[in-house]
Amino acid sequence: MIVGVIGAGQLAKMMALAGLPLGMTFVFLDPASNACAGVAGELITGAYDDPALLRELAVRADVITFDFENVPEDSISALSDRVACLPSARALGVSQDRLREKTLFNEIGIPTAKFAPIDSLADLESAVAVIGLPAILKTRRLGYDGKGQVMLLCEEGLAAGWEAVSGAPSILEAVVPFRRELSVIAVRGRDGETRFYPLSENTHRDGILRIAASRPGDQATDEARELVSRLLDELDYVGVLALELFDTESGLVANEFAPRVHNSGHWTIEGAQTSQFENHLRAVCGLPLGDTSAVWDVVMLNIVGEVPETAAMLSVPGAHLHLYGKEARPSRKVGHVTVRSVDGVELDTAVRGLLALPGLG
Ligand code: AMP
Numbered sequence: 001m002i003v004g005v006i007g008a009g010q011l012a013k014m015m016a017l018a019g020l021p022l023g024m025t026f027v028f029l030d031p032a033s034n035a036c037a038g039v040a041g042e043l044i045t046g047a048y049d050d051p052a053l054l055r056e057l058a059v060r061a062d063v064i065t066f067d068f069e070n071v072p073e074d075s076i077s078a079l080s081d082r083v084a085c086l087p088s089a090r091a092l093g094v095s096q097d098r099l100r101e102k103t104l105f106n107e108i109g110i111p112t113a114k115f116a117p118i119d120s121l122a123d124l125e126s127a128v129a130v131i132g133l134p135a136i137l138k139t140r141r142l143g144y145d146g147k148g149q150v151m152l153l154c155e156e157g158l159a160a161g162w163e164a165v166s167g168a169p170s171i172l173e174a175v176v177p178f179r180r181e182l183s184v185i186a187v188r189g190r191d192g193e194t195r196f197y198p199l200s201e202n203t204h205r206d207g208i209l210r211i212a213a214s215r216p217g218d219q220a221t222d223e224a225r226e227l228v229s230r231l232l233d234e235l236d237y238v239g240v241l242a243l244e245l246f247d248t249e250s251g252l253v254a255n256e257f258a259p260r261v262h263n264s265g266h267w268t269i270e271g272a273q274t275s276q277f278e279n280h281l282r283a284v285c286g287l288p289l290g291d292t293s294a295v296w297d298v299v300m301l302n303i304v305g306e307v308p309e310t311a312a313m314l315s316v317p318g319a320h321l322h323l324y325g326k327e328a329r330p331s332r333k334v335g336h337v338t339v340r341s342v343d344g345v346e347l348d349t350a351v352r353g354l355l356a357l358p359g360l361g
Helices: 010-022 036-040 051-060 073-079 089-096 098-107 121-131 155-164 221-234 276-284 310-314 347-355
Strands: 002-006 025-030 042-045 063-066 115-118 135-139 149-152 170-174 180-188 194-196 199-205 208-215 239-248 251-258 298-304 319-323 333-340
Touching (some): 002 010, 002 051, 010 025, 051 073, 063 276, 089 098, 089 251, 098 115, 098 221, 115 121, 121 135, 121 155, 149 155, 221 251
Antiparallel strands (some): 135 149, 180 194, 208 298, 239 251, 319 333
């Protein structure tokens, strides 16, 4: 089975590392000639939306998937006539646009923060009158890791906020008073069979995920699974999907979903019977899904902006290191470390040891 992957970043790399033992081979498309998944398969270098390169990928691959969701929906719709592209163009398109995404959530009964579409400063002023302040202005497209969003605190700051998003089509969102951030990662096969991983509890700093901990048996599990099931069924989804949630006093509120493997599920590599990467490949290739249950309690810490000495990370008992092979830059995710509660490892102690290192936590 030859798997074509649009995007050759760390998610594509970890997908390939999971798929190679299953006899799969990989062809990636990425604009960067040094994209980090290139070590695990063949890399076609060029724009994500180059029609000729997408066609080449379609000819070479038995199935196409993504590690990056900002490929134009139309390019994928067109390709889907030639080769299976999974998840679907629709799932991709909905996830690219915060307005479409939150509108769909509400249509299928998934609660969200109050939101309103914003196309002008006048829209922003009227929306603030309804939603109130503080509120968050987010561009509809191309926002990630806290980029493309600005917190609005007072009426006087509205014009500056609108300038900060460069007048791009946006949404205004109420601030959700959450107790914790969770994500539910699910996988749905071509035949509709669905499995769920234990919830992840996520800690962000400056809009970037820093820590994700597995939470088997969490009290919010059933509610989260019910919500993500609605989305999977509505989209007739195939593959791994992550739904990011706020846990509030009045229940779960959805923030956004990713139609792909997700950073908050990296702990599944060492912590679950079958990793999210392997299960995504199993799903899109039409293979039986693997067991999603957790085998240990696990905490994953992202390495962001700078990489500590390898020896310092590996000297923490129970640490499993994943360096992506990317050049370190401020705010860039360049690797992660996972610690498991196995062989007498004290998770809190291990996490504290890692948090003391630069780039972690
Ligand atoms: P996003 O880019 O939408 O994933 O947001 C990144 C992070 O900003 C989230 O994980 C939250 O920590 C925070 N955030 C985003 N939207 C809201 C909201 N409506 N209320 C409170 N915090 C938010």
